[in-house]
Amino acid sequence: MNTYLLFKSIHLIAVISWMAGLLYLPRLFVYHVEKKRNKEISKTFKTMEKRLMLYIMNPAMIFSWVFGVLLFLSNDSEIYFELWIKLKFLLVVLLTIYHFILGYYLSKLAKGNNKKSAKFFRIINEIPTVLLIFIIFVIIYKPL
8 A cells, every 4th residue: 555645645634624624613703702692502602612623623633734744754855945845834834823723712712701703703714715725826836
């Protein structure tokens, strides 16, 4: 069996799962903030948000990183010095920071301490899309 293709397949599955969570969680935050006065609905959103982060997003992020690093290490050493791989790494680090920022807001919402508006969460919901677009173009076109 070709381990490179196995690592690549698992990496892609993990990235797709992670991105789905990164795109969906802020949308849940929007609905949560809009319905915060309704205790029962708020409780439901807290459960959904927590499960999404713990059972889908965190494992998907970890698998994305682990298999991404394995892919990187399984390449020849020339890739280490190429600009596109450095750009991809930087963008994935930014995506990871965004993931942890969502975790911060998740804990704020869970404790009832959120001060951000639904509009704020709508705006930050665009961040992973923009980063994903740049990551895809960097991977496909491999600049310089």
